[in-house]
Structures are given as structure tokens and as C-alpha cells.
Amino acid sequence: MVHPNLVIDALTNGADGVLMCGCHPGDCHYREGNLRAQSRADALDMMLEDFDLEPERYRLAWVAASEGPQFAEVVRDMVEDLREIGPSIYK
Numbered sequence: 001m002v003h004p005n006l007v008i009d010a011l012t013n014g015a016d017g018v019l020m021c022g023c024h025p026g027d028c029h030y031r032e033g034n035l036r037a038q039s040r041a042d043a044l045d046m047m048l049e050d051f052d053l054e055p056e057r058y059r060l061a062w063v064a065a066s067e068g069p070q071f072a073e074v075v076r077d078m079v080e081d082l083r084e085i086g087p088s089i090y091k
Contacts, residue, residue, distance in 0.1 A: 001030075001033060001036065001037075002020055002037065002040070003040075004040050004043055004044050004047060007020070007044055007058055008044075008047055008048075008051065011048075011051070011053055011057055011058070011088065011090065012051060012090050013090065014088055014090050014091045015088065016057065016082045016087055016088050016091075017056070017057045017058065017059070017078060017081075017082045018057065018058050018059075019058075019059050019061065019074070019075065019078050020037065020041075020058075020059070020060050020061070021060075021061050021062070021063045021071065021074070022034040022037050022060070022061075022062060022063075023062065023064060024062045024063075024064060025038075025062065027064070034062065037060060038060065041058070041060040044058055045058075052089065053088070053089070054085050056081045056082070056085055057082070057085070057088070059074075059078050061074045
């Protein structure tokens with residue numbers, strides 16, 4: 001469980017981006033934890049705008065522990081997007 005304030009704190013303290021990964025919906029041993037994460041991600045979109053941060057600086061991805069290649073692809077995509085938009089205004 002990650003509170004949205006932790007994401008905002010990381011971004012406003014200079015992190016270029018935050019990637020949060022979770023189990024696929026319906027396949028989480030924490031039952032509905034990933035669904036809660038999705039609703040928090042929706043709230044984070046509005047918070048990012050309030051802090052003048054691009055929405056691409058935060059990403060929520062569903063990746064199982066057994067999906068190493070998919071995880072690597074998600075990380076590569078995030079890094080590419082962050083390179084394109086440049087460093088955080090909070091650096």
C-alpha cells in the first residue's frame with residue numbers, strides 16, 4: 001500500500017519519476033490492494049497537475065513477479081519517457 005503523499009514527496013524532492021508496479025487485477029494475494037492502487041493513481045493525476053508535474057512522471061503498471069521481460073520493458077519505457085520530458089523542476 002503506497003499513499004499518494006509518498007509519490008508526491010518523492011517527486012517534489014527531486015525524483016524525475018516514480019514507477020509503481022503491482023499484481024495483475026484479480027491476481028493479488030492482498031485481495032484488492034491493486035484496485036486501491038488504481039484509484040489512488042487516478043487521484044495522483046490531479047495532484048501532479050497541482051504541483052505542475054507532467055503525468056508521465058508517475059506510472060502504475062501491472063507486472064507479476066514471474067514476468068521479468070515485461071518488467072524490464074516497463075522500466076525501459078518509463079526511462080525513455082522521462083528522458084524525453086527532462087529533469088524534474090524540483091531538482
